[in-house]
Amino acid sequence: MFQRFDVTTRPDAAAPRVARLREWMEREGLDAFLVPRADRFQGEYVAPSDERLAWISGFTGSAGFAAILRERAAIFTDGRYTLQVAAQTDPATFETVSWPATKLADWLTEAMPNGGRVGFDPWLHTVTEIEGLSKTDGLEAVECDNGVDAIWTDRPPAPAEPMVVYPRELAGRAHSEKRAEIAEKLDGADAFLTTQPDAVCWLLNIRGADIPRTPVAHAMALLHSDATVDLICHPGQAETVADHLGPDVRVVAPDRLADLLSDLGPTGIDPATCPQAIHTLLQDPVRMDDPIALPKARKSPAEIAATREAHLRDATAMVRFLRWIDEERPHDATEIDVVTALEGFRRATNMLRDISFETIAGAGPNGAIVHYRVTTETNRPLGQDTLLLIDSGGQYEDGTTDITRTIPIGAPPEGAVADFTRVLQGMIAISHTRFPKGVAGAHLDALARAPLWAEHKDYDHGTGHGVGVYLGVHEGPARISRLSNIPLEPGMILSNEPGYYRTGAYGIRIENLIVVEQAEPLPGGDAREMFAFSTLTWVPIDRRLIDTSILSPAERTWLDDYHATVLERVGPRLDGEDLRWLKAACAPL
Incomplete structure (x- = not known):
């Protein structure tokens, strides 16, 4: 594990x-x-x-x-x-x-x-x-x-797990509609070959189990201009979804790929994601951006409604876990104990298909390792007077979650409260920003960093990544990063996760998922199209790590409103000691 x-x-x-x-x-x-x-x-x-x-x-x-x-x-x-x-x-x-x-x-x-x-x-x-x-x-x-x-003589065998149907009511559209939409965007090519498993699964409303923590199948798809598809995978994988795929989706074994490509007219590839081997087989492919990437990133109303429900379900597990950390964990609990307990709370929802990535549970100096994964060799007791960084998520059929919270274990170490508050200010800045159509993640990234920059500090990762719906917890092409020039559009789900890491001492990160939506017009504003973010994650942010004297009145209001909404939306799903804990955690500043 x-x-x-x-x-x-x-x-x-x-x-x-x-x-x-x-x-x-x-x-x-x-x-x-x-x-x-x-x-x-x-x-x-x-x-x-x-x-x-x-x-x-x-x-x-x-x-x-x-x-x-x-x-x-x-x-x-x-x-x-x-x-x-x-x-x-x-x-x-x-x-x-x-x-x-x-x-x-x-x-x-x-x-x-x-x-x-x-x-x-x-x-x-x-x-x-x-x-x-x-x-x-x-x-x-x-x-x-x-x-x-x-x-590598003892290399594990390649996976070829059976595919499953992804329900139309969760996807929002039939795969025939998706195929027809994308086929119209081939820009003169007779076909487009995608090698990205999440694109294949989204396009055909299927899911798989070939990758740990990510419900995709090892498959490629050749989409033709007539909206038919050649699905390149081990034939046995697709037997379980044959009726769903129908006659317009033909299954082709991987060892027939070279023959398939040799008979094609102009065929599109995305050179940023296509293997060189495919380019060699096609000899002179048509270069284009993957026409599946943006439609997949722009979630349908059904996908957004489904993922909102998944996040509320996940929030109940997170609240129960946070109360366990505060009130019930053993005094000698370790990082592995934390990982095990959190997965247990998610599994207790009876809806978890898998966690969405290996849980990051970094106590003290381990929290400063941005993508730390605990092993039996690195397992550290939580100790006392330190911070615990928990970055985790769940794969539910109706949504993929990703949340980070930073928790004090005893008294916070020196400097941690000020650093946490600056990180929180950056997260709030992204959460309530409004921006015009055409703005990309590179334009917004500095908003999250500005409070840290003012203190001569920064973090060495992007502020946010795209997230799928029961697909990859990391999804392109849009993100909040100084490297991303992809304009943000309604329906895109992104993480909002600034952080700060003090080597040898502690790590801090606060992460919510957000979705781009149309912004309501404001009196006196321009007649231009504006977007805003709507929050998906509703879990308390630890108030014990906040220096309220640093926060502006607007930031205090945002946090109090956020906690009031957490209590309103998650409270009815809890009772007893869990509800009591949540009410205390969501009290106004």
Whole structure:
């Protein structure tokens, strides 16, 4: 439950595995080999059989890659994983590189000044990635078999779980309507191939169980201009949904993919997500943005109504958990005890299909590791006079939840109250902002950071990511980030999660999910289209960590109104000691 690999994530296992990989590289005539954390579907989360980066290095983060040379090796990852990669890898085997600040091509050029042959598995790298590498003087990008697969003798089998139908009343539209809508957007192409499992599942109103914590099937879809689809998957997976799919969706086995693509006219791909191997098979594909991505991100009224109910159900589990932390937890409780208890409260709803990602439960200094995952080796007692950061979520058939709360265990450590209050101010700023049509996440990201910036502080992750409905807890293309230029549109569900992390001491993050909606006109305002955020998450924010003297009157009003709404919407679902605790937690400032 807490660690999918017992042996493969040990740092001391890396050196002999890298040595075996280098022997394979020498036989293949390669000077370097790339090991991404990716599968052929290019999703964020991968099956155990595709955890190649974890197997070769020990690093289990959800973003990063390794470059292994004859004499050097490096892990590239971003600021979210700085502490994690240091803890999980052997510095004698892997150096760590800050990415994307340092580009792979630049690092390889410095590491191999005389050039060299860089091997890569074309199924595990996108067209965009390989084009960037191929343009670098002195480097020859070489498509090859996968060297990790060649030496990973006990690699788990690839999953092929049966698909299930996603109810039309929750999706809001039949898959025939979705197929027809997207087919009209092919811009001259005869077909479009998506390799993204969540896009396939959304398009066809199906779900799967091939990825831990994410209810998708390992499948690709070739959508034709006549709105028919070739569903590329193991045939046995689709038998359970054959009647639902109907005659306009044909099932094609993966080993027939090359034949299928060879008979096509102009076929679209999104080079940012399509594997290089597909580009090679198609030879001259039509390049376009994935036409499924934005319609999937713009949730239907039915999806929004369903996910609101899922969030209220999840809130009851969270309230019961928070009361347990405050009043019932054992004095020697550990992070694993916290993870187990929280999942238990969610399962007690009798509606939980799975948690939506591995729960982050970081006590004290572990909370400063942004994407910390507790293991038996790192498990820490909660202790006293510290903070506990809990980032968790649930997968319910009617919605996907993601919530972070930071809780004091005893007296808050020095500086924590001021830092928490600044983070709260940033979260409130996003929550009640209004913005005109055309504004993207990059325009809003600074609102969440401004209170911290004023104190010469910041955090090294985006402020918010997109979220699916009984799909991925992380969903593109929109997000609240200085890197995102995708305009926000009504129906998009996003997280709102500023934070602050003091290495060796504590981590703070406050996260609600929000949905973009049309803003009500204001007297005296322009006749322009304006949007606002509507909150989906209704769980108390710990008032013991708030310095009320820092808050403005408007911020105090927002928080009191938020807590009043929590009590109004969640209170009727609780009783007894849980309701008593909630009333106290939601009292006005």
